[in-house]
Amino acid sequence: xxxxxxxxxxxxxxxxxxxxxxxxxxxxxxxxxxxxxxxxxxxxxxxxxxxxxxxxxxxxxxxxxxxxxxxxxxxxxxxxxxxxxxxxxxxxxxxxxxxxxxxxxxxxxxxxxxx
Amino acid sequence: xxxxxxxxxxxxxxxxxxxxxxxxxxxxxxxxxxxxxxxxxxxxxxxxxxxxxxxxxxxxxxxxxxxxxxxxxxxxxxxxxxxxxxxxxxxxxxxxxxxxxxxxxxxxxxxx
Numbered sequence: 001x002x003x004x005x006x007x008x009x010x011x012x013x014x015x016x017x018x019x020x021x022x023x024x025x026x027x028x029x030x031x032x033x034x035x036x037x038x039x040x041x042x043x044x045x046x047x048x049x050x051x052x053x054x055x056x057x058x059x060x061x062x063x064x065x066x067x068x069x070x071x072x073x074x075x076x077x078x079x080x081x082x083x084x085x086x087x088x089x090x091x092x093x094x095x096x097x098x099x100x101x102x103x104x105x106x107x108x109x110x111x112x113x114x115x
Numbered sequence: 116x117x118x119x120x121x122x123x124x125x126x127x128x129x130x131x132x133x134x135x136x137x138x139x140x141x142x143x144x145x146x147x148x149x150x151x152x153x154x155x156x157x158x159x160x161x162x163x164x165x166x167x168x169x170x171x172x173x174x175x176x177x178x179x180x181x182x183x184x185x186x187x188x189x190x191x192x193x194x195x196x197x198x199x200x201x202x203x204x205x206x207x208x209x210x211x212x213x214x215x216x217x218x219x220x221x222x223x224x225x226x227x
């Protein structure tokens with residue numbers, strides 16, 4: 001069990017640029033989640049995949065955000081035309097279902113800074 | 116309106132000084148109440164899941180308890196390495212029963 005991994009760990013970009021983050025879930029975990037966390041706040045839900053299907057997107061996820069999970073393995077989160085308000089920690093989590101707890105295990109996060 | 120409220124926002128303890136963190140929640144059906152620990156610049160680390168009122172779980176110096184409206188994280192004889200932000204999250208039964216709704220966390224500092 002190598003845990004959830006995310007890449008890159010840090011990303012600095014200029015306003016208006018596109019960025020893409022990658023998440024590799026724990027193997028055999030069929031559910032994958034993206035959350036966003038700003039300073040002093042708890043993580044906020046963005047979107048959720050079961051296998052390769054994206055089942056829900058939060059209202060926080062504007063049209064500039066897109067997420068994919070091809071083949072139900074790793075996932076990518078892309079932000080187009082970044083804005084300073086997009087600066088945050090982007091967290092990925094995974095879980096396995098069916099399971100007794102369906103506990104979500106988080107990765108280390110990708111810290112995005114938009115200048 | 117916050118659905119998960121944690122208090123206090125910050126807590127400073129001396130090593131060995133026991134205390135409790137509070138998490139209150141509003142939900143008609145609870146599918147789980149989760150506690151995570153988060154160190155600066157890192158992702159949340161899972162601690163406990165509680166499902167029903169009266170349930171308790173322990174891990175080293177930590178004990179989590181659950182009532183119908185709130186959960187407590189009791190810290191007994193804390194050490195400096197217990198310093199972190201402790202996050203509480205709920206998972207609702209019903210339609211959106213997969214996502215976690217987090218509180219803002221309690222920043223715990225344990226001084227030696």
